[in-house]
Amino acid sequence: MKWCRQALLLSSSTLYGYPMLEFAKHEICSALTKHGIKEFIFVPYARKNYNWYTSQIKAIIEPWGFHMTGLHTYPDPVKAINASKAIFVGGGNSFLLLKTLYELNLVATIKKRVLQDGMLYIGSSAGTNVATIGIHTTNDMPIVYPPSLNGIGIVKFNINPHYIDPVESVQQQGDIRDINIRGYLKMEHSRRVVGLREGANLEVDGEKILITGINGAVLFGK
Amino acid sequence: MKWCRQALLLSSSTLYGYPMLEFAKHEICSALTKHGIKEFIFVPYARKNYNWYTSQIKAIIEPWGFHMTGLHTYPDPVKAINASKAIFVGGGNSFLLLKTLYELNLVATIKKRVLQDGMLYIGSSAGTNVATIGIHTTNDMPIVYPPSLNGIGIVKFNINPHYIDPVESVQQQGDIRDINIRGYLKMEHSRRVVGLREGANLEVDGEKILITGINGAVLFGK
Numbered sequence: 001m002k003w004c005r006q007a008l009l010l011s012s013s014t015l016y017g018y019p020m021l022e023f024a025k026h027e028i029c030s031a032l033t034k035h036g037i038k039e040f041i042f043v044p045y046a047r048k049n050y051n052w053y054t055s056q057i058k059a060i061i062e063p064w065g066f067h068m069t070g071l072h073t074y075p076d077p078v079k080a081i082n083a084s085k086a087i088f089v090g091g092g093n094s095f096l097l098l099k100t101l102y103e104l105n106l107v108a109t110i111k112k113r114v115l116q117d118g119m120l121y122i123g124s125s126a127g128t129n130v131a132t133i134g135i136h137t138t139n140d141m142p143i144v145y146p147p148s149l150n151g152i153g154i155v156k157f158n159i160n161p162h163y164i165d166p167v168e169s170v171q172q173q174g175d176i177r178d179i180n181i182r183g184y185l186k187m188e189h190s191r192r193v194v195g196l197r198e199g200a201n202l203e204v205d206g207e208k209i210l211i212t213g214i215n216g217a218v219l220f221g222k
Numbered sequence: 223m224k225w226c227r228q229a230l231l232l233s234s235s236t237l238y239g240y241p242m243l244e245f246a247k248h249e250i251c252s253a254l255t256k257h258g259i260k261e262f263i264f265v266p267y268a269r270k271n272y273n274w275y276t277s278q279i280k281a282i283i284e285p286w287g288f289h290m291t292g293l294h295t296y297p298d299p300v301k302a303i304n305a306s307k308a309i310f311v312g313g314g315n316s317f318l319l320l321k322t323l324y325e326l327n328l329v330a331t332i333k334k335r336v337l338q339d340g341m342l343y344i345g346s347s348a349g350t351n352v353a354t355i356g357i358h359t360t361n362d363m364p365i366v367y368p369p370s371l372n373g374i375g376i377v378k379f380n381i382n383p384h385y386i387d388p389v390e391s392v393q394q395q396g397d398i399r400d401i402n403i404r405g406y407l408k409m410e411h412s413r414r415v416v417g418l419r420e421g422a423n424l425e426v427d428g429e430k431i432l433i434t435g436i437n438g439a440v441l442f443g444k
Contacts, residue, residue, distance in 0.1 A: 048408050093405055095364075137363050142317075143406040145371045149364055183315055184365040186270050 004118040006035065007154050007204035009128040010213075011161045011196040013091050021060050021124075027201055027212055028122060029064055032086060035120055039067035041074075041084045045100035046092025046126040057090060078109050084119065091125025091161075094138040098130050099146035111152045121154055125161045128196070132159050136184055137193050139177075155204060156191065158184070163195030163218060181220050193220040226340040228257065229376050229426035231350040232435075233383045233418040235313050243282050243346075249423055249434055250344060251286055254308060257342055261289035263296075263306045267322035268314025268348040279312060300331050306341065313347025313383075316360040320352050321368035333374045343376055347383045350418070354381050358406055359415050361399075377426060378413065380406070385417030385440060403442050415442040 054070035074080035197215035276292035296302035335341035419437035
């Protein structure tokens with residue numbers, strides 16, 4: 001099967017020194033424009049307050065020339081996703097986001113829409129995490145219990161968003177990022193992990209995957 | 223019901239500038255000696271290599287005058303816990319530890335032994351996390367999927383081990399500890415969270431809970 005998948009996976013929505021999403025403006029606008037998309041759906045489930053979160057993102061994106069609607073405002077979210085040409089899944093907590101996507105039957109729906117129909121998927125942070133094979137390498141706390149750790153599976157590896165490189169003189173021993181990722185890679189079911197630094201994006205175009213933006217990424221293997 | 227629970231919950235096994243467990247030597251020795259305990263069981267399930275992990279801890283603890291055996295060396299772990307006066311649950315990954323404890327039917331067994339029979343529980347990092355109401359505020363990555371996030375429930379709140387205070391000039395926006403803890407506290411099922419800095423311990427003696435060691439703790443409420 002030839003994949004028609006189109007995705008833009010951002011490490012984060014914010015980058016130090018820039019207004020929210022500003023660093024990725026070019027990539028987001030290009031991805032939408034390339035596919036002739038003028039309107040899309042925002043998925044706010046990674047945070048608790050959907051209205052507030054949607055209005056925050058709307059205030060940034062709409063001046064760029066696109067129309068955006070929160071998925072929570074549709075009576076039937078599955079139907080809304082089936083009718084949309086693009087979605088933007090915002091960051092927040094990956095466990096909360098994935099649990100809500102499962103509860104609303106959206107994991108399978110989004111997977112089909114992206115992999116079979118070519119719907120454009122834009123994700124940031126938690127929205128990037130759930131787009132992968134699973135959220136096993138999230139930095140988020142498990143504030144809720146999702147029915148599975150498996151993600152939508154747009155890419156067949158794990159991503160660690162907000163990746164930070166090990167610091168030489170670190171005095172804190174408990175949560176060093178690359179050690180935690182290597183701990184995951186010792187598990188039988190683990191996959192490759194892309195440590196995506198803030199400011200870096202993965203652009204997925206069919207079988208091609210490009211690292212764009214600034215700061216780059218680190219690939220971890222078994 | 224009057225609790226006879228006895229527990230020593232360490233934030234971490236290592237503290238910058240000290241050999242492993244050295245900073246907590248006094249508290250560990252006192253807790254064991256107070257109850258006339260000369261031998262105890264080590265629970266190595268938070269890491270993959272049980273033999274290696276047990277031998278590491280054994281090399282530190284046995285020179286202090288105690289005899290220690292890895293739980294994985296017993297044919298029936300439930301029986302072993304039922305016959306032991308004290309256990310030490312080592313750190314590593316909280317998800318891996320909790321999943322294994324559930325699989326071996328040890329969550330309920332340890333709970334009963336500590337809350338009803340007064341078995342001494344010593345935990346460090348992940349071993350501290352699983353001793354609480356749940357692992358919702360762990361820093362660990364969900365490298366495996368446990369059947370629940372609920373812990374043993376020796377204390378009725380959550381702990382964030384390795385707690386680090388917010389840093390003024392942080393350039394990384396994605397995983398700031400206190401923001402993540404406050405995200406958890408927005409959930410309906412959430413409890414109070416104790417952010418336990420490295421070097422700090424909770425000493426649980428019946429209804430009394432003391433913060434000992436160095437560096438202290440931060441209490442987060444709704």
